Amino acid sequence: MALPSPQPVDPVAGLSIDTRLVRGGTRRSHNRETSEALYLTSGFVYPDAETAEAAFAGPEEGWIYTRFGNPTTAMLEDRLALLEGAPAVRATATGMAAVFAALMASVKAGDRVVASRALFGSCHYVVSRILPRFGVETRLVDPGDLDQWRDALRPGAAAVLFETPSNPMIDLVDIAAVAELGHAAGARVIVDNVFATAIEQRPLAHGADVVVYSATKHIDGQGRCLGGAVLGDARFVVEDLQPFLRHTGPTLSPFNAWVFLKGLETLGLRMERHARSAGRIAGFLAEHPKVLDVRYPRLESHPQHAIARRQMRRGGAMLAVTLAGGKAAAFRFANALRLADISPNLGDAKTLIAHPATTTHANVAPEERARLGISDGTLRLSVGLEDADDLLADMEQALAVC
Amino acid sequence: MNDISSPPTGKTAAAGRTWRPATQLVRGGMARSGFDETSEALYLTSGFVYPDAASAEAAFANKLQRFVYSRFANPTVANFEERLRLIEGAEAVRATASGMAAVFAALMACVKGGDRVVASRALFGSCQYILGELLPRFGVETTFVDGEDLDQWRDALAPGAACVFFETPSNPGLALVDVQAVCDLAHAAGATVVVDNVFASPLLQKPLELGADVVVYSATKHIDGQGRCLGGAILGTKSFVEDKLQPFLRHTGPALSPFNAWVLLKGLETLPLRMDRHVASAERVARHFEGHPKLAAVRYPFLDSHPQAALARRQMKAGGSIVCFDVADGKDGAFRFLDALAMVDISNNLGDAKSLVTHPATTTHQRLTPEDRARQGIGPGLVRLSVGLEDVEDIIEDVSAALAAV
Numbered sequence: 001m002a003l004p005s006p007q008p009v010d011p012v013a014g015l016s017i018d019t020r021l022v023r024g025g026t027r028r029s030h031n032r033e034t035s036e037a038l039y040l041t042s043g044f045v046y047p048d049a050e051t052a053e054a055a056f057a058g059p060e061e062g063w064i065y066t067r068f069g070n071p072t073t074a075m076l077e078d079r080l081a082l083l084e085g086a087p088a089v090r091a092t093a094t095g096m097a098a099v100f101a102a103l104m105a106s107v108k109a110g111d112r113v114v115a116s117r118a119l120f121g122s123c124h125y126v127v128s129r130i131l132p133r134f135g136v137e138t139r140l141v142d143p144g145d146l147d148q149w150r151d152a153l154r155p156g157a158a159a160v161l162f163e164t165p166s167n168p169m170i171d172l173v174d175i176a177a178v179a180e181l182g183h184a185a186g187a188r189v190i191v192d193n194v195f196a197t198a199i200e201q202r203p204l205a206h207g208a209d210v211v212v213y214s215a216t217k218h219i220d221g222q223g224r225c226l227g228g229a230v231l232g233d234a235r236f237v238v239e240d241l242q243p244f245l246r247h248t249g250p251t252l253s254p255f256n257a258w259v260f261l262k263g264l265e266t267l268g269l270r271m272e273r274h275a276r277s278a279g280r281i282a283g284f285l286a287e288h289p290k291v292l293d294v295r296y297p298r299l300e301s302h303p304q305h306a307i308a309r310r311q312m313r314r315g316g317a318m319l320a321v322t323l324a325g326g327k328a329a330a331f332r333f334a335n336a337l338r339l340a341d342i343s344p345n346l347g348d349a350k351t352l353i354a355h356p357a358t359t360t361h362a363n364v365a366p367e368e369r370a371r372l373g374i375s376d377g378t379l380r381l382s383v384g385l386e387d388a389d390d391l392l393a394d395m396e397q398a399l400a401v402c
Numbered sequence: 403m404n405d406i407s408s409p410p411t412g413k414t415a416a417a418g419r420t421w422r423p424a425t426q427l428v429r430g431g432m433a434r435s436g437f438d439e440t441s442e443a444l445y446l447t448s449g450f451v452y453p454d455a456a457s458a459e460a461a462f463a464n465k466l467q468r469f470v471y472s473r474f475a476n477p478t479v480a481n482f483e484e485r486l487r488l489i490e491g492a493e494a495v496r497a498t499a500s501g502m503a504a505v506f507a508a509l510m511a512c513v514k515g516g517d518r519v520v521a522s523r524a525l526f527g528s529c530q531y532i533l534g535e536l537l538p539r540f541g542v543e544t545t546f547v548d549g550e551d552l553d554q555w556r557d558a559l560a561p562g563a564a565c566v567f568f569e570t571p572s573n574p575g576l577a578l579v580d581v582q583a584v585c586d587l588a589h590a591a592g593a594t595v596v597v598d599n600v601f602a603s604p605l606l607q608k609p610l611e612l613g614a615d616v617v618v619y620s621a622t623k624h625i626d627g628q629g630r631c632l633g634g635a636i637l638g639t640k641s642f643v644e645d646k647l648q649p650f651l652r653h654t655g656p657a658l659s660p661f662n663a664w665v666l667l668k669g670l671e672t673l674p675l676r677m678d679r680h681v682a683s684a685e686r687v688a689r690h691f692e693g694h695p696k697l698a699a700v701r702y703p704f705l706d707s708h709p710q711a712a713l714a715r716r717q718m719k720a721g722g723s724i725v726c727f728d729v730a731d732g733k734d735g736a737f738r739f740l741d742a743l744a745m746v747d748i749s750n751n752l753g754d755a756k757s758l759v760t761h762p763a764t765t766t767h768q769r770l771t772p773e774d775r776a777r778q779g780i781g782p783g784l785v786r787l788s789v790g791l792e793d794v795e796d797i798i799e800d801v802s803a804a805l806a807a808v
Contacts, residue, residue: 130654
């Protein structure tokens with residue numbers, strides 16, 4: 001298509017991840033700007049009626065309408081695909097829009113979904129409340145139990161959905177093993193990779209078909225904007241996903257896309273710092289007498305430590321800590337922290353802490369919470385980019401009063 | 403958890419109910435922070451912090467009205483929502499990432515597998531896809547009717563329906579649906595009536611006052627008005643929005659960016675000025691070119707030649723910003739006209755400060771069969787003109803010169 005659209009620069013084949021994060025997907029306009037331009041436009045103009053006709057008739061080259069594609073959003077998408085090693089990608093308004101679209105593009109009435117029990121609350125709502133209203137049945141299994149996956153998948157399924165590491169208890173799913181079972185059942189395997197990021201874990205390399213992200217978390221990384229992405233093979237993205245997205249409209253704002261595009265430039269640096277600080281804090285907490293349990297993928301005490309070593313590069317930013325003194329101790333600890341904000345978001349430059357039993361998982365029945373390993377003394381910690389020594393000193397003084 | 407929006411404080415809260423529309427659009431929904439900013443703040447934040455763990459617990463237990471997460475609600479988005487709610491005169495509202503996200507969410511909140519929708523045939527392409535292809539995959543069937551024909555509505559609604567959906571004036575044919583009459587028929591059938599009011603805007607037509615249950619907008623069009631950001635909104639009763647719509651939106655995530663909400667919020671401040679100009683110029687263009695030898699017809703709701711002119715005058719305050727021409731020489735003539743325009747841009751958007759022109763048969767409605775296009779009044783010579791805010795004499799000169807080239 002002979003549209004005057006920004007052209008990709010900087011071929012990245014052979015370049016390492018850190019370079020791709022800085023240069024991947026960049027398209028420059030005729031102004032030759034250094035930093036990526038923000039195209040705050042809903043529509044696009046055509047030089048003549050023939051070009052407009054061809055744009056609507058042809059394969060999706062050129063820009064028609066920002067709900068279908070936008071130059072800034074496309075730069076983000078290309079950078080994400082290069083990072084993930086995925087053939088195709090679409091950005092969405094939120095991470096939940098990404099999960100919902102990936103599922104809706106995979107199922108129809110009469111189909112079955114098999115999902116991990118350890119799902120984020122809204123994913124749980126989508127598979128157990130919304131999809132059944134439209135004739136789609138869901139079966140939930142304990143994420144670490146391959147026998148349960150095998151049994152649930154035996155009658156066949158259209159889609160498999162899980163998150164690893166899980167929120168908030170850092171349970172892992174053996175991606176390669178479940179992908180194999182999923183494929184034998186005829187299912188499309190969708191992995192929510194938000195806790196690990198593509199820096200630490202590549203689900204597609206372990207056999208998953210589709211990866212979804214809440215870009216709100218580490219991809220933004222500074223708590224500013226909501227967004228999401230769905231990555232997979234070109235046939236899935238072009239034939240199944242794109243019609244759903246373009247007609248039902250959960251479109252990412254190009255403004256948010258620009259923030260994420262620049263966020264990706266520092267993702268490698270940030271994940272390294274997150275993982276190093278989180279590892280130190282996990283080690284410190286695990287030794288503390290007021291702590292019952294710490295869950296962090298790279299702690300040897302993690303029951304799935306071997307899986308973590310196999311499928312994750314490092315441990316990520318997130319850890320779950322359970323205090324001996326139950327809810328009262330957890331509240332005293334959270335309240336006494338000076339450098340961790342009480343907030344249910346995660347993957348921020350700022351260290352954030354949440355008490356799942358009374359916030360993100362307050363609507364989950366106590367028996368189900370227990371099954372997920374969430375006790376009243378459990379806190380979820382999203383370790384930020386502050387100096388780790390400051391964070392450790394803060395934890396120490398807060399533990400002293402709880 | 404229910405919708406959490408920060409209540410407007412001080413003067414705004416007390417006065418908002420009695421303000422006239424232009425005042426509501428400049429001041430409605432303002433909730434100033436402790437910095438006492440004059441212009442509305444842009445809250446580019448995904449999360450919110452709590453002073454202590456008990457406050458977080460109370461917020462999640464819905465005992466404390468406050469912002470929790472921007473996917474559920476955000477101060478800037480809430481400000482936009484409240485302003486729009488006031489001007490529409492609706493009980494409740496939710497903003498969405500695009501107009502299509504608003505349409506999809508409104509429909510998904512109304513139906514379940516096994517339900518039936520009755521819709522006007524003259525729908526925007528993506529609405530057609532949702533009703534004709536996507537929902538049937540999930541057990542929801544749609545019967546399409548000619549929107550102007552009340553007998554067809556009556557017959558289609560006779561077996562009952564969960565939802566009625568239509569757009570008036572329609573895109574691009576500018577056919578009207580009698581909102582009040584169809585609402586009466588739909589309610590007798592037990593249906594929730596969803597009206598896409600994007601062509602008229604809340605200033606020219608009030609579907610809720612005519613009996614509709616839910617109004618949806620693409621805010622991308624006149625609400626932004628300057629072609630910058632996508633967005634959408636759904637307005638209706640408190641029970642529909644809180645009980646049915648909000649659970650779908652909060653969990654499936656078509657959230658409006660607070661940045662877009664801020665642009666749309668400032669767009670609302672100039673909406674009355676812009677709509678007055680759009681309408682005056684569009685009506686002028688329609689009257690000026692009616693009877694032009696190169697045009698088989700000019701369509702505009704407030705032209706006496708519009709077959710539903712009486713209905714237009716009953717349910718609309720003015721005819722809107724869109725004028726359609728049937729160029730005499732079919733597709734060739736239409737293309738020569740588009741290509742000869744020196745100022746007006748060829749673009750498939752509408753409701754922009756810039757005048758935009760579209761040839762629906764080869765772009766927005768290319769997917770339809772020629773018979774379906776004919777049935778919706780989309781002939782090969784049809785051209786849709788979105789009349790912008792340029793001086794109307796410049797628009798008329800550009801159109802005149804281009805018609806001379808046909």
